[in-house]
Amino acid sequence: MRLSRYFLPVLKENPAEAQIVSHRLMLRAGMIKQAQAGIYSWLPLGFKVLKNIENIVHEEQVKAGHIPMLMPTLQSADLWRESGRYDDYGEEMLRITDRHGRDMLYGPTNEELITDIFRSHVSSYRDLPLTLYHIQWKFRDEIRPRFGVMRGREFLMKDGYNFDVDKPSALHAYNRHMVSYLRTYERMGLQAIPMRADSGPIGGDDTHEFLVLADTGESEVFYDSDILNLKFGDRVVDYDDWEECAGIVKEWTTPYARTDETHDPALFDAIPEARRRTSRGIEVGQIFYFGTKYSEPLGATVQNADGKAVPVHMGSHGIGVSRLLGAIIEASHDDKGIIWPEGVTPFHCGIVNLKQGDAEADAACETLYASLVAMGLEPLYDDTNERAGAKFATMDLIGLPWRITVGPRGLKNGVVELTSRRSGESEELPPELALAKVAEIYAAR
Amino acid sequence: MRLSRYFLPVLKENPAEAQIVSHRLMLRAGMIKQAQAGIYSWLPLGFKVLKNIENIVHEEQVKAGHIPMLMPTLQSADLWRESGRYDDYGEEMLRITDRHGRDMLYGPTNEELITDIFRSHVSSYRDLPLTLYHIQWKFRDEIRPRFGVMRGREFLMKDGYNFDVDKPSALHAYNRHMVSYLRTYERMGLQAIPMRADSGPIGGDDTHEFLVLADTGESEVFYDSDILNLKFGDRVVDYDDWEECAGIVKEWTTPYARTDETHDPALFDAIPEARRRTSRGIEVGQIFYFGTKYSEPLGATVQNADGKAVPVHMGSHGIGVSRLLGAIIEASHDDKGIIWPEGVTPFHCGIVNLKQGDAEADAACETLYASLVAMGLEPLYDDTNERAGAKFATMDLIGLPWRITVGPRGLKNGVVELTSRRSGESEELPPELALAKVAEIYAAR
Numbered sequence: 001m002r003l004s005r006y007f008l009p010v011l012k013e014n015p016a017e018a019q020i021v022s023h024r025l026m027l028r029a030g031m032i033k034q035a036q037a038g039i040y041s042w043l044p045l046g047f048k049v050l051k052n053i054e055n056i057v058h059e060e061q062v063k064a065g066h067i068p069m070l071m072p073t074l075q076s077a078d079l080w081r082e083s084g085r086y087d088d089y090g091e092e093m094l095r096i097t098d099r100h101g102r103d104m105l106y107g108p109t110n111e112e113l114i115t116d117i118f119r120s121h122v123s124s125y126r127d128l129p130l131t132l133y134h135i136q137w138k139f140r141d142e143i144r145p146r147f148g149v150m151r152g153r154e155f156l157m158k159d160g161y162n163f164d165v166d167k168p169s170a171l172h173a174y175n176r177h178m179v180s181y182l183r184t185y186e187r188m189g190l191q192a193i194p195m196r197a198d199s200g201p202i203g204g205d206d207t208h209e210f211l212v213l214a215d216t217g218e219s220e221v222f223y224d225s226d227i228l229n230l231k232f233g234d235r236v237v238d239y240d241d242w243e244e245c246a247g248i249v250k251e252w253t254t255p256y257a258r259t260d261e262t263h264d265p266a267l268f269d270a271i272p273e274a275r276r277r278t279s280r281g282i283e284v285g286q287i288f289y290f291g292t293k294y295s296e297p298l299g300a301t302v303q304n305a306d307g308k309a310v311p312v313h314m315g316s317h318g319i320g321v322s323r324l325l326g327a328i329i330e331a332s333h334d335d336k337g338i339i340w341p342e343g344v345t346p347f348h349c350g351i352v353n354l355k356q357g358d359a360e361a362d363a364a365c366e367t368l369y370a371s372l373v374a375m376g377l378e379p380l381y382d383d384t385n386e387r388a389g390a391k392f393a394t395m396d397l398i399g400l401p402w403r404i405t406v407g408p409r410g411l412k413n414g415v416v417e418l419t420s421r422r423s424g425e426s427e428e429l430p431p432e433l434a435l436a437k438v439a440e441i442y443a444a445r
Numbered sequence: 446m447r448l449s450r451y452f453l454p455v456l457k458e459n460p461a462e463a464q465i466v467s468h469r470l471m472l473r474a475g476m477i478k479q480a481q482a483g484i485y486s487w488l489p490l491g492f493k494v495l496k497n498i499e500n501i502v503h504e505e506q507v508k509a510g511h512i513p514m515l516m517p518t519l520q521s522a523d524l525w526r527e528s529g530r531y532d533d534y535g536e537e538m539l540r541i542t543d544r545h546g547r548d549m550l551y552g553p554t555n556e557e558l559i560t561d562i563f564r565s566h567v568s569s570y571r572d573l574p575l576t577l578y579h580i581q582w583k584f585r586d587e588i589r590p591r592f593g594v595m596r597g598r599e600f601l602m603k604d605g606y607n608f609d610v611d612k613p614s615a616l617h618a619y620n621r622h623m624v625s626y627l628r629t630y631e632r633m634g635l636q637a638i639p640m641r642a643d644s645g646p647i648g649g650d651d652t653h654e655f656l657v658l659a660d661t662g663e664s665e666v667f668y669d670s671d672i673l674n675l676k677f678g679d680r681v682v683d684y685d686d687w688e689e690c691a692g693i694v695k696e697w698t699t700p701y702a703r704t705d706e707t708h709d710p711a712l713f714d715a716i717p718e719a720r721r722r723t724s725r726g727i728e729v730g731q732i733f734y735f736g737t738k739y740s741e742p743l744g745a746t747v748q749n750a751d752g753k754a755v756p757v758h759m760g761s762h763g764i765g766v767s768r769l770l771g772a773i774i775e776a777s778h779d780d781k782g783i784i785w786p787e788g789v790t791p792f793h794c795g796i797v798n799l800k801q802g803d804a805e806a807d808a809a810c811e812t813l814y815a816s817l818v819a820m821g822l823e824p825l826y827d828d829t830n831e832r833a834g835a836k837f838a839t840m841d842l843i844g845l846p847w848r849i850t851v852g853p854r855g856l857k858n859g860v861v862e863l864t865s866r867r868s869g870e871s872e873e874l875p876p877e878l879a880l881a882k883v884a885e886i887y888a889a890r
Contacts, residue, residue: 007512007575009566033562035517036549041562042515044577050515067452070487070495072480072599073518073582074551091544096551099536099586104481106519106541117478117486121454130452132489137518137582141544154517 001347002369003382007044010394020216022329023148025338029398031325038145038153045398046325048346050156053324054135056187056343057158064180064239066131066160071113073137077103079112083297092140106139111294111316114161118312119300125165128302128312131173133160135321147216150282150326158319163312165304167291170313174206174289175245177317179237181210181285182252184319186232189341190328192284193227195257206289206315209259211281214330221281222263224255224271282327289315338399339422342445347380348372349438350400352391354407356383364406364416364431371435377442396421402441404434446792447814448827452489455839465661467774468593470783474843476770483590483598490843491770493791495601498769499580501632501788502603509625509684511576511605516558518582522548524557528742537585551584556739556761559606563757564745570610573747573757576618578605580766592661595727595771603764608757610749612736615758619651619734620690622762624682626655626730627697631677633769634786635776637729638672640702651734651760654704656726659775666726667708669700669716727772734760783844784866787890792825793817794883795845797836799852801828809851809861809876816880822887841866847886849879 009030017034018024026032031046042050058068074096080086086093086105094106107113114132122130135158145153162173178194185192190212197209211221230252238244256271258264259281268276295301295311304310320327332339340346349372353365365381372379380400382391388407395403405417405426415428418437429437454475462479463469471477476491487495503513519541525531531538531550539551552558559577567575580603590598607618623639630637635657642654656666675697683689701716703709704726713721740746740756749755765772777784785791794817798810810826817824825845827836833852840848850862850871860873863882874882 005510007514007566007572007577030566033565035558035561036519036521036547039517039519041517041558043562044512044514047514047579065450067489069452069489069492072484072486074481074484074584074599076481094541094543096539096541098539099588102481113480113486116480117488120478121452121475127452132452134492139519143544154519 001378001380003380004384006380008394008398009043010397018148020147020150020326020330021333022150022216022326025329025333025397026148026325029338032149038142038151040149040152040154045346049325049340049344050322052344052346053188053321054156057135057184057319057321060180060184060187061133061158061160064131064176066133066180068134069132070134070136071107071110071117073106073139074104075107075110075113077105079116079298080105083112083115083294085112092142094139094141107136108138108140109316109318110134110136110159111161111314112298115294115298115300115314118163119298122163123302125302125304128163128165129169129173131160131162131176133158133317148326149322152322155320156322158321160317162315162317163300164314165302165310165312167313170289170291170315171206172242172245174287174315175242175249176239177287177315178208178252179239179245179248181287181317181319182248183232183237185210185212185284187343188324188328189343190284190324190331191228193221193223193257193281194252195221195223195259195281196253196262197259197286198261208253208287209283210285211259212284212327212331213279214282214327215280216330217280217282219281219283220260221258221279222260222268223257223277223279225275225277227252227255227257282323282330283320284324284327285317285319287315287317289313333399336393337397340399340401342401342442345401346398347400348377348402348442349379350395350403351379351381352388352395352403352405353381353383354388354391354405356385358408360411361406361408364411368404368406368416368431368435372438375435375439375442377438402438404431404438446823446825448825449829451825453839453843454488455842463593465592465595465775466778467595467661467771470774470778470842471593471770474783477594483587483596485594485597485599490791494770494785494789495767497789497791498633498766499601502580502629502764502766505625505629505632506578506603506605509576509621511578511621511625513579514577515579515581516552516555516562518551518584519549520552520555520558522550524561525550528557528560528739530557537587539584539586552581553583553585554761554763555579555581555604556606556759557743560739560743560745560759563608564743567608568747570747570749573608573610574614574618576605576607576621578603578762593771594767597767600765601767603766605762607760607762608745609759610747610755610757612758615734615736615760616651617687617690619732619760620687620694621684622732622760623653623697624684624690624693626732626762626764627693628677628682629764630655630657630729632788633773634788635729635769635773636673638666638668638702638726639697640666640668640704640726641698641707642704642731643706653698653732654728655730656704657729657772657776658724659727659772660725661775662725662727664726664728665705666703666724667705667713668702668722668724670720670722672697672700672702727768727775728765729769729772730762730764732760732762734758778844781838782842785844785846787846787887790846791843792845793822793847793887794824795840795848796824796826797833797840797848797850798826798828799833799836799850801830803853805856806851806853809856813849813851813861813876813880817883820880820884820887822883847883849876849883
């Protein structure tokens with residue numbers, strides 16, 4: 001993309017309404033614009049990152065054997081009356097009446113609707129196990145929406161639902177979700193720690209939240225620093241292997257890690273003092289096993305191998321897709337702006353032309369641009385007439401992890417400059433080597 | 446995907462509620478499930494086609510230089526009061542009140558919101574031309590929703606908005622949209638004819654609808670059969686070339702083609718009789734140039750080259766993404782089920798194992814499956830224990846354009862069967878040649 005043809009309305013001033021850094025930076029980098037309290041338009045740069053995050057979530061869910069579909073945003077109140085949650089849910093549920101006077105609601109979650117689909121179509125244990133998920137906009141009418149996309153009212157969430165014939169199979173689904181979530185966050189450059197959690201209005205006994213450490217997190221968290229050493233890297237997981245998945249879950253849930261809701265000071269104090277950590281965390285996902293809580297009232301049963309009708313065992317599993325943008329920025333930024341992890345960056349590499357209009361510099365930039373595109377990468381080429389300082393400030397603000405700077409002086413010596421946004425370090429290299437290095441960085445991903 | 450692990454709830458019976466063939470086939474093929482009147486869940490197979498269609502729309506818009514973003518589903522009533530459309534829109538607008546008593550609505554279209562974004566961030570002609578678009582769920586509270594996804598209440602639409610400094614530039618944007626739309630439909634295997642249309646509540650002078658010919662279409666259409674000979678094929682378009690785009694538009698709008706709303710019998714009768722056609726059509730898109738209709742009331746002005754503030758010239762351009770599934774099926778099916786065009790098919794090739802459990806047949810199917818995946822294609826392998834007839838019926842119903850049938854008898858002779866869903870013709874071939882043929886079909890696309 002050439003910046004002269006893009007829509008990137010960066011702001012020079014800090015917007016007054018933004019209390020936390022991710023909100024401030026998303027507004028300044030021209031990623032979002034507030035439409036109403038807690039409801040945002042995703043401007044082109046923000047939309048690109050949102051799509052990248054959504055794609056990673058899709059890919060990891062499909063790898064785990066979960067099946068994508070899509071439920072509508074609006075739901076019938078009747079189903080929620082059947083489960084008994086219509087009256088429980090309180091004022092956060094946005095209630096709507098259509099032209100015929102029928103009660104509807106903007107879905108805050110989808111246990112009822114997915115269970116209705118299941119009970120209409122599945123009647124035998126032979127069709128199980130089954131995990132369906134979707135990524136769809138949801139609404140919670142927060143009384144005081146704030147922190148930008150971190151606590152918005154209209155938000156994008158991945159929610160998945162497993163249906164299993166019994167508890168052991170449902171617990172394997174739980175484990176599969178934990179593993180796929182950990183991999184999902186790692187690909188986004190995040191370390192999200194699974195913490196034993198409270199189940200809240202979804203219900204259920206087994207539940208873990210995934211928390212990203214950040215000073216602005218809404219929860220106080222307590223953990224054993226050993227957990228920070230755990231990584232997947234290139235490890236290939238066989239999601240059909242119950243023991244392998246259970247082993248990974250054990251590995252990640254053995255070190256102490258809890259939020260203030262479930263914190264147990266006695267257990268915490270048993271950790272060697274040097275490894276005890278207290279911090280703040282941002283919740284970016286949660287998984288639940290809740291057994292037959294919804295299948296019983298909604299009549300979602302299957303015939304088991306003995307020909308007996310049994311209610312299915314279910315769980316639900318969510319990732320806050322739009323919220324993740326905020327969480328990533330909270331975890332990865334500096335005074336100059338955002339620092340995107342390579343896995344989610346909106347453009348792979350920036351190109352800054354120090355002297356737009358100079359025939360040699362223009363030609364070198366065009367060649368770099370075409371080469372990056374030919375490699376399957378997306379460059380953002382600042383081809384405007386802004387001065388160099390302003391171009392650098394914009395690139396730093398929007399946080400592309402790599403930048404190639406091209407100027408007449410360097411070109412005389414046959415070099416361009418390759419700069420890492422994270423380290424700030426620059427290297428002078430012939431253009432071909434700069435390209436090779438960028439290619440190598442992204443090929444490794 | 447292996448069918449034994451997929452969720453494909455096909456129906457044997459014709460659902461009573463479906464009046465038209467696309468609705469019936471989408472329900473029978475397990476693509477959608479009604480959640481409430483005019484609101485559908487997209488089951489896995491339907492979701493895959495929806496995504497394929499969405500991706501083609503995105504790709505062709507980006508090629509035309511249009512910039513993707515995303516506006517929220519809910520909008521503030523205040524903006525619609527500013528444009529004067531809040532009271533005009535009638536009962537089709539779903540009006541909502543939040544917990545603080547603020548008036549909102551579920552967006553049926555986005556002229557107001559995009560103009561608000563524009564006026565907040567753009568003030569100079571130097572930032573033009575600019576075309577922003579999104580693909581987002583919309584709601585129109587139809588009094589009698591029917592025909593499945595063809596006239597639903599919650600529907601997915603691509604809507605794009607161009608901002609130009611003057612009328613000639615805006616008319617180039619109009620032409621660019623017409624060209625990109627024609628290419629979009631052609632990639633989906635559809636012939637959509639641009640027809641001069643009425644502007645309705647969007648307003649404006651220049652507007653064309655795109656209609657797909659089908660017996661169940663809601664509009665009566667009149668056209669010169671010459672227009673059916675127009676194709677893009679491999680033709681590359683330079684969207685920056687005003688004359689090229691205008692030339693294509695002229696080519697496609699010169700043969701007579703109108704709906705009953707704009708039909709002119711005198712002009713129609715001037716066509717040689719052998720070329721006069723009357724048919725029915727399904728609307729799958731519409732483009733509008735409406736000048737300053739929204740920019741004036743909403744104060745969206747830019748400074749022009751003379752330093753004078755002028756209201757921008759706008760147009761809006763929509764493609765009915767979810768409706769397209771219905772239109773494609775209406776245009777491409779037979780008694781046995783759907784016939785997907787290769788460009789949108791949910792799986793590229795079906796594999797039917799005639800004797801599941803037979804070691805040789807199983808091994809041959811596995812090899813075919815792995816080879817198709819290695820080619821970057823998505824097969825659907827029916828690895829269930831159903832009898833052959835039921836497997837064929839399901840494959841025909843869900844409409845994959847190509848099927849490879851594997852059985853012990855053929856394997857003894859070293860062959861499998863490759864069948865075209867469209868022609869019904871089968872060919873016996875060694876597995877490698879069947880694979881090569883499927884690869885060739887999709888490589889040509």
